[in-house]
Amino acid sequence: MPDILNSMFRNAVLTTFIFFLVFSFTSLQAQNDDARGGYLIGPGDEITGKVLGEPQFDFVATVDEDGRIEVPFFDKPVDARCKTERELRSEISKLLARYLKNPQLSLRVTKRNSRPPVSIYGEVRQQQQVELTRRAYLLELISFAGGVTEKSGGVVQVFRPRPPLCSTPDGQNDWAVSKDAGLGVPSRMYSLASLRQGREEANPEILPGDIIVVPKASPVYVTGEVVRPGEISIPEGGLPLTQAIAMASGITREAKTKNVKIYRRKTGSAEPEVITVNLDEIKKGAVAEPMLMPFDIVEVDKAKKSIGDILLEAVTGIPSRIPIPIRPF
Known part of the structure; x- marks a missing residue:
C-alpha cells in the first residue's frame, strides 16, 4: 500500500511540474509578445477581418510585397507592414466609420508567412x-x-x-x-x-x-611516441601541450621528452616554424608551457635505446613501448 501511495504522489508531482513548465512557457511567450507590442505583420501574411452584422465588409487579404492589403469598398490599399493586429484593426475601423456607424471589427493574422525560419x-x-x-x-x-x-x-x-x-x-x-x-x-x-x-x-x-x-574546434595533430597518435580538437579555453599529450593517452617509454617538436604554420611561408620543447623542464616549472595553435603538429621523437633496455627486451621479450601516463602541468 505505501508503494502505491508513493507512486501516486510521484505522478502528482510530475504532472504538476509539467503543467508548471507549460504554463511558464506560455506566459513567457505572451510576455515577449506584449513587450514588443504583438506580432508585426509582414508581406505574405494572411489577414482575416469580420465586421459584426455587415458581412459585405468581411475580407481575407494577403499582404503584398509592399506591405499593403486590399479591403472591400476602400479606394486605396491599407498599409499593414510592421503593424500589430491592434494597430491595423484601429486604422481599418476608422476607415470603416466612413461607411458604418460604430463598426465592430474583429481582425486576426490567420497565416504567418512573412517569417523565414x-x-x-x-x-x-x-x-x-x-x-x-x-x-x-x-x-x-x-x-x-x-x-x-x-x-x-x-x-x-x-x-x-x-x-x-x-x-x-x-x-x-x-x-x-x-x-x-x-x-x-x-x-x-x-x-x-x-x-x-x-x-x-x-x-x-x-x-x-x-x-x-x-564551428568545429580547430584540430592539432599529435604524432610519434604517444600511445594514441591522431587528431585532437582544441577545446574552449585553449590547449596546452601537456594536455594534448595526455589526451593522446600519454607518452611511451621510448619517448624523447627533452626534444618534443611543434610544427606551426607560418604566414607567407611554405616552411613551418619549428618550436622545440623540453617536457622535463615544463614539469619542473623551469620553463613556460606553450599553448597549441590550430593545425599545430606535435611530434614526440623516439629516444635511443639504452643498453639496459636492449638487455631487458632480450631477456624478457617485453618491448619497452609501455605507456607512461602524463598529466597536464
Whole structure:
C-alpha cells in the first residue's frame, strides 16, 4: 500500500511540474509578445477581418510585397507592414466609420508567412530550423538545439542574410557587412564562454531568416611516441601541450621528452616554424608551457635505446613501448 501511495504522489508531482513548465512557457511567450507590442505583420501574411452584422465588409487579404492589403469598398490599399493586429484593426475601423456607424471589427493574422525560419547548423546536438513566433535570443535557440557538442570551438557565428523586416528605432538589429570578414553577408561572432556567463552583449536577439553556425574546434595533430597518435580538437579555453599529450593517452617509454617538436604554420611561408620543447623542464616549472595553435603538429621523437633496455627486451621479450601516463602541468 505505501508503494502505491508513493507512486501516486510521484505522478502528482510530475504532472504538476509539467503543467508548471507549460504554463511558464506560455506566459513567457505572451510576455515577449506584449513587450514588443504583438506580432508585426509582414508581406505574405494572411489577414482575416469580420465586421459584426455587415458581412459585405468581411475580407481575407494577403499582404503584398509592399506591405499593403486590399479591403472591400476602400479606394486605396491599407498599409499593414510592421503593424500589430491592434494597430491595423484601429486604422481599418476608422476607415470603416466612413461607411458604418460604430463598426465592430474583429481582425486576426490567420497565416504567418512573412517569417523565414532560423537555421541552426554546425556542432550542435540537433541541427534544425526553427519558426519564430515571438522574440528569441541566441542562448535560447542554442539550448533548443540541444546545446553544443564536445567538438565545438569556443565561438558561435550568426549570419543575417536579409535586413530586419521591421527596424528598431536604435538600429541595433541592422547589421552592416564587415570588410574584414570577407563575406557578402552581415555576420557577427560571439564567445560561447561569455554566452554561458550570461553577458548581454554575447546574447543578441535572433531574427527570422538568421543562420546560426557553431564551428568545429580547430584540430592539432599529435604524432610519434604517444600511445594514441591522431587528431585532437582544441577545446574552449585553449590547449596546452601537456594536455594534448595526455589526451593522446600519454607518452611511451621510448619517448624523447627533452626534444618534443611543434610544427606551426607560418604566414607567407611554405616552411613551418619549428618550436622545440623540453617536457622535463615544463614539469619542473623551469620553463613556460606553450599553448597549441590550430593545425599545430606535435611530434614526440623516439629516444635511443639504452643498453639496459636492449638487455631487458632480450631477456624478457617485453618491448619497452609501455605507456607512461602524463598529466597536464
